[in-house]
Structure formats: structure tokens, C-alpha cells
Amino acid sequence: MGPSALTAIEAAVTTKIVTASEFRTRLSELLELSHRQPVTVMSRGARARGVLVSADFFDRACTALGDEPYARPPRTRLEEIMAENRQFLEFL
Numbered sequence: 879m880g881p882s883a884l885t886a887i888e889a890a891v892t893t894k895i896v897t898a899s900e901f902r903t904r905l906s907e908l909l910e911l912s913h914r915q916p917v918t919v920m921s922r923g924a925r926a927r928g929v930l931v932s933a934d935f936f937d938r939a940c941t942a943l944g945d946e947p948y949a950r951p952p953r954t955r956l957e958e959i960m961a962e963n964r965q966f967l968e969f970l
Contacts (some may be wrong), residue, residue, distance in 0.1 A: 893918045898927060 893916040894908070901908060901919045908917045908930060917930040953961070
């Protein structure tokens with residue numbers, strides 16, 4: 879990926895950064911802004927606590943991922959074996 883492609887991607891995902899306090903006081907304005915760009919809520923300026931996006935963007939992201947929102951991560955092989963063993967024991 880060349881530098882121009884990276885710049886285009888960065889421009890497409892420009893986010894407004896606000897503090898948690900600013901988020902609480904400007905919620906209506908930031909909800910409106912989230913229709914045009916994501917809004918990142920920072921905690922004490924060091925850690926991102928969350929990102930506010932429009933409902934439309936969220937729906938499209940979930941569809942693109944092909945997953946339910948907040949879906950459980952895939953099971954490990956050990957978890958699959960344990961589940962199979964539980965089913966077998968319940969069958970007995």
C-alpha cells in the first residue's frame with residue numbers, strides 16, 4: 879500500500895477527539911457530528927473509552943463483518959472438545 883493510499887484511508891476515517899467531560903456536556907452536538915465523522919471519547923487524554931458513530935455506519939459495519947454486534951469470539955479447539963464431551967455425557 880503506497881503513501882497516497884494510506885493518506886486516503888486516513889482521510890476517510892478522520893475522527894473528532896473529545897474528553898469524557900466534553901462528551902457529557904456536548905452530547906447533542908456530538909450525536910449530530912457522528913453522522914459525518916466518528917467521535918472518539920478519551921479518558922484523561924490517554925485512553926480511548928469509546929467511539930460514537932452514526933446508527934447507519936454501525937449497521938453497515940455489522941453487515942460487513944457478517945457478525946452480530948458484541949458476538950462472542952470463536953471457540954478454541956479445547957472449548958469445542960469440551961462442548962462435544964458435555965453433549966455426549968448428556969446423551970448418556
